[in-house]
Amino acid sequence: MACAASLLCAIAACQKNDASAGQVAGKMDDAAQQAGQKLDQAASYVGQQVDTAKQNLESASAPAISVDPSALASSAQANLQGAASAASAELGKAASLTGAGLQNAGRKLQQWSDSTAGASSASAASSDSNSNDAQK
DSSP states (O other): OHHHHHHHHHHHHHSOOOOOHHHHHHHHHHHHHHHHHHHHHHHHHHHHHHHHHHHHHHHSOOOOOOOOHHHHHHHHHHHHHHHHHHHHHHHHHHHHHHHHHHHHHHHHHHHHHHHHHHHHHHHHHHHHHHHHHHHO
16 A cells, blocks of 8 residues: 555656645545555455355265275285285295205215315325335
8 A cells, every 4th residue: 555655646746736735645545545445355355255165165075985895805815915926936936046055065065075085095095005114
């Protein structure tokens, strides 16, 4: 409202009329009244829109939500079976990898055992021939 009043004062001052201070004050009062009326109209319009929206919300029915327990249970069971199947497959892979690792470790242990036994018997044979030589 202050901007509107300032604008009206500037317009009134720019005019080449020799208006008295009373006339200018009257025009400013008229402008302020018109601005107030416009604000009242705007507030009334907003109030009407809010009331309409409230009525629409109150009269609107909430959507019905229905839950079918058997469908929910069936879906849960299917999900659990899928998870169990995936877990079983992963356990099978882990068991297979573990078995292969154990076979490899067993093979290497057997090779080490064979080489140790061979070296031990060669060492014993060499030791026997040295003692026979010493007796001669």
